[in-house]
Amino acid sequence: MLVVLALLRAVIGAFFAAFRPKAALVLENLALRHQLAILKRSTPRPRLGSVDRAFWAVLSRGWSRWADVLAIVKPATVIGWHRRGFARFWANKSRPRGRPPLTDEVVALIRRMAAENPLWSRRRIAAELAKLGHDVSKDAVATYMPRRPRHSDRPRSPAWGTFLRMHLAGTIAIDFLTVPTVTFDLLYVFFVLSLDRRRLVHINVTAHPYAEWAAQQIVEAVGFDTSIARLIRDRDRIYGHPRVTALTAFGRTRGPRFDARVNNLGIQQFPIAPRAPWQNGCAERFVGTLRRELLDHVIVLSERHLLRLVQEHMRYYNEDRPHMTLDGDAPVSRAVQRPGSGRVVALSRVGGLHHRYARAA
Numbered sequence: 001m002l003v004v005l006a007l008l009r010a011v012i013g014a015f016f017a018a019f020r021p022k023a024a025l026v027l028e029n030l031a032l033r034h035q036l037a038i039l040k041r042s043t044p045r046p047r048l049g050s051v052d053r054a055f056w057a058v059l060s061r062g063w064s065r066w067a068d069v070l071a072i073v074k075p076a077t078v079i080g081w082h083r084r085g086f087a088r089f090w091a092n093k094s095r096p097r098g099r100p101p102l103t104d105e106v107v108a109l110i111r112r113m114a115a116e117n118p119l120w121s122r123r124r125i126a127a128e129l130a131k132l133g134h135d136v137s138k139d140a141v142a143t144y145m146p147r148r149p150r151h152s153d154r155p156r157s158p159a160w161g162t163f164l165r166m167h168l169a170g171t172i173a174i175d176f177l178t179v180p181t182v183t184f185d186l187l188y189v190f191f192v193l194s195l196d197r198r199r200l201v202h203i204n205v206t207a208h209p210y211a212e213w214a215a216q217q218i219v220e221a222v223g224f225d226t227s228i229a230r231l232i233r234d235r236d237r238i239y240g241h242p243r244v245t246a247l248t249a250f251g252r253t254r255g256p257r258f259d260a261r262v263n264n265l266g267i268q269q270f271p272i273a274p275r276a277p278w279q280n281g282c283a284e285r286f287v288g289t290l291r292r293e294l295l296d297h298v299i300v301l302s303e304r305h306l307l308r309l310v311q312e313h314m315r316y317y318n319e320d321r322p323h324m325t326l327d328g329d330a331p332v333s334r335a336v337q338r339p340g341s342g343r344v345v346a347l348s349r350v351g352g353l354h355h356r357y358a359r360a361a
Contacts, residue, residue, distance in 0.1 A: 102144070106134050110144045118162070164195065164282075170229040171195045172267075174218070175283040176209060176238060177290070181300045189290070189310055190214060192221040195232075195282055198323050199331035200314045205307040211240035215261035222265055231262060231269045232280050289317075297353060309350075316349040320356040 102110075106129065113125045120128075122141040129136045164171070173193045178186050188209045192202040202221030206213060222228050233239065239258040262269060272279035294313045300306045322328045342359035349356055 102136065102140060106136060107144050109134070110136075110141055111146065114145045167230060168195045170227050171232065172201065172221070172228055172230070173232040173280055173283040174214075175234065175280065175287060176236065177287045179295055179300055179306055181302065181306075187300065187303055187306055189306070190217055191283075191286065191310075192218065193283055193286055194331075197331045198282065198325060200286070200317050203310050203314050205303055205310065207303055209238045211238065211258040212261075214239060215258045218262055218267075219265065222267070226266070228265075228267055231267050232283070233269065233271055234277070234280060235271050235274060294350060294353065312350050316354055316356075320349055320354070 109129065109132070110125060113120060113128060117124075122138045122145060125145070126136055126138045126141045129141070171194075173195060175191065177189050179189055180186060185207070188206050190204050190206070190209065191200060193199070194201050202217060204217055218231070259269065277284050290310070290313065294309060298309060300309070318331045320334075321330055323330065337359045342361055344357055345360045347356040347358060
């Protein structure tokens with residue numbers, strides 16, 4: 001901005017100089033040349049901005065004696081500026097004009113559809129966008145779709161998260177977590193989590209976990225509930241080693257003891273891949289929740305003490321705690337209390353670590 005103002009001031013000064021006497025112009029020219037010589041001695045390499053370059057490029061086309069008064073740079077430099085400006089002008093004018101770029105909303109829709117529907121092709125997404133009033137070609141859709149590794153031409157299998165969402169009802173997840181006691185012994189907390197409503201079905205504590213004990217916990221958690229059809233777990237050796245044989249009512253069978261009892265309940269097991277805890281993400285999230293909301297705030301005295309604490313937290317988790325996955329509801333759904341039905345009171349939970357708020361009648 002300052003450069004533009006300086007050039008404008010110079011142009012106005014040149015306009016008024018046309019009406020001044022010739023002797024005054026000669027003296028002014030002499031004074032300006034002397035100051036320019038001083039600047040050249042103090043600043044060996046002066047730098048000109050883009051506005052300065054444009055000024056000299058235009059001046060060189062309209063004034064034949066421009067090279068005689070040029071002292072800051074060489075005339076060849078000004079000619080080079082003019083040629084580069086000419087090249088940029090025609091490059092911008094010759095730029096191909098295609099379809100207008102897609103808006104951020106349409107790009108976000110393309111990426112969302114590609115992420116939520118891994119089996120959809122670019123033509124399918126383009127057709128779906130057309131139903132929403134967006135005329136987008138399949139080639140434009142392919143430009144913004146995330147790249148997928150192409151291992152084969154077989155249809156892609158649904159993602160693990162998609163599989164879980166399709167089979168939430170009738171699926172349970174199990175896991176262990178360790179808890180140190182005041183005497184630095186280790187206790188093991190075992191839990192069974194229903195994925196449908198994120199409801200904690202069963203929880204227990206032991207100091208010596210083994211396959212038969214874990215299988216008995218599944219029996220106590222499921223009972224006569226025939227709706228449970230799938231079980232997700234990791235590959236911990238607590239559930240038994242495949243080479244171990246188990247005794248059943250029908251004689252000796254191959255396979256671990258845990259698998260034998262779970263199979264007798266008619267439950268299909270889905271062991272997660274090695275070193276892939278995200279495949280049992282609901283159980284891993286509950287482990288973090290239990291540590292943050294309870295275990296990080298207490299010192300466990302004994303196995304009985306820990307069992308009482310986790311059972312209290314289980315009641316709070318199922319009946320009071322809101323879940324983002326359930327749109328702020330609890331696994332055991334809580335009724336909405338309208339304003340004005342009573343004053344708000346706090347109900348202590350888990351020894352005062354948490355509270356439930358309700359309106360007193």
